Amino acid sequence: MRFTSHMDLALDEARKAGARGEVPVGAVIVGPDGAVVAADGNRTRALNDPTAHAEMLVIRAACAATGSERLLGHDLYVTLEPCAMCAAAIAAARIRRVYYGASDPKSGGVAHGACVFDHPQSHHAPEVYDGLAERDAAQLLKDFFAQKRGAE
Amino acid sequence: MRFTSHMDLALDEARKAGARGEVPVGAVIVGPDGAVVAADGNRTRALNDPTAHAEMLVIRAACAATGSERLLGHDLYVTLEPCAMCAAAIAAARIRRVYYGASDPKSGGVAHGACVFDHPQSHHAPEVYDGLAERDAAQLLKDFFAQKRGAE
Numbered sequence: 001m002r003f004t005s006h007m008d009l010a011l012d013e014a015r016k017a018g019a020r021g022e023v024p025v026g027a028v029i030v031g032p033d034g035a036v037v038a039a040d041g042n043r044t045r046a047l048n049d050p051t052a053h054a055e056m057l058v059i060r061a062a063c064a065a066t067g068s069e070r071l072l073g074h075d076l077y078v079t080l081e082p083c084a085m086c087a088a089a090i091a092a093a094r095i096r097r098v099y100y101g102a103s104d105p106k107s108g109g110v111a112h113g114a115c116v117f118d119h120p121q122s123h124h125a126p127e128v129y130d131g132l133a134e135r136d137a138a139q140l141l142k143d144f145f146a147q148k149r150g151a152e
Numbered sequence: 153m154r155f156t157s158h159m160d161l162a163l164d165e166a167r168k169a170g171a172r173g174e175v176p177v178g179a180v181i182v183g184p185d186g187a188v189v190a191a192d193g194n195r196t197r198a199l200n201d202p203t204a205h206a207e208m209l210v211i212r213a214a215c216a217a218t219g220s221e222r223l224l225g226h227d228l229y230v231t232l233e234p235c236a237m238c239a240a241a242i243a244a245a246r247i248r249r250v251y252y253g254a255s256d257p258k259s260g261g262v263a264h265g266a267c268v269f270d271h272p273q274s275h276h277a278p279e280v281y282d283g284l285a286e287r288d289a290a291q292l293l294k295d296f297f298a299q300k301r302g303a304e
Contacts, residue, residue, distance in 0.1 A: 085238075121260060
């Protein structure tokens with residue numbers, strides 16, 4: 001299967017996360033040459049790990065793959081606005097660009113709340129592009145939580 | 153060896169991290185019964201993982217040990233003010249109390265910059281106690297960076 005864009009691959013990871021009973025968020029890291037270095041979805045439940053957000057998993061996988069703490073020239077695609085934890089990890093990893101889908105007024109830490117990149121304590125601020133495939137990304141989350149409420 | 157306090161154990165983890173060439177920060181998680189559930193120091197270099205701060209490692213270890221994403225009734229002792237990433241992970245894990253040593257105006261995310269717990273997007277805010285063994289914790293970091301500069 002050929003993905004027409006990196007965000008489509010992130011959406012696919014989000015769908016797979018939802019099918020596992022995880023909040024459907026997916027993320028992809030693309031290297032300086034345009035190749036996908038890591039792709040994964042939320043695994044907080046499966047791993048019993050509150051830090052296992054999609055962004056954290058792909059950052060850790062990409063750092064392991066490249067043998068470096070810093071992902072210079074790498075870009076992150078994620079279906080939902082990163083929370084403060086993920087935003088600070090993105091800064092620590094020196095990710096070049098962040099493309100995200102749905103906005104997250106409830107838990108976001110990029111354009112909401114902590115606004116992690118907007119303080120001098122964030123030693124790096126990536127270029128941020130929001131609203132990529134926003135409708136699809138938001139719909140996935142909406143359907144997931146509607147189904148969850150229906151099942152209760 | 154018997155540690156007179158949980159912060160002493162965190163300081164010991166910080167010293168061990170420094171001896172490994174890592175920024176000397178240590179952390180300990182204590183369960184509701186007062187028993188140490190996890191203790192570790194920074195391992196970002198050894199693991200090539202920018203998320204491997206002491207706090208993140210002990211949260212993940214404690215969650216694995218307890219088989220839960222949430223550490224209700226658990227307390228965290230850490231030698232340095234947590235950054236935004238660790239603060240948001242602390243909130244996600246529902247840590248009850250955070251005791252930290254040195255203040256971190258440069259990279260802190262609790263009392264500085266992102267002030268992660270101060271926004272509604274942080275769905276939990278622990279009780280925070282700062283300045284515990286502050287002098288020892290700060291001195292460890294000062295010595296480490298002075299030695300590093302001297303070696304350059």
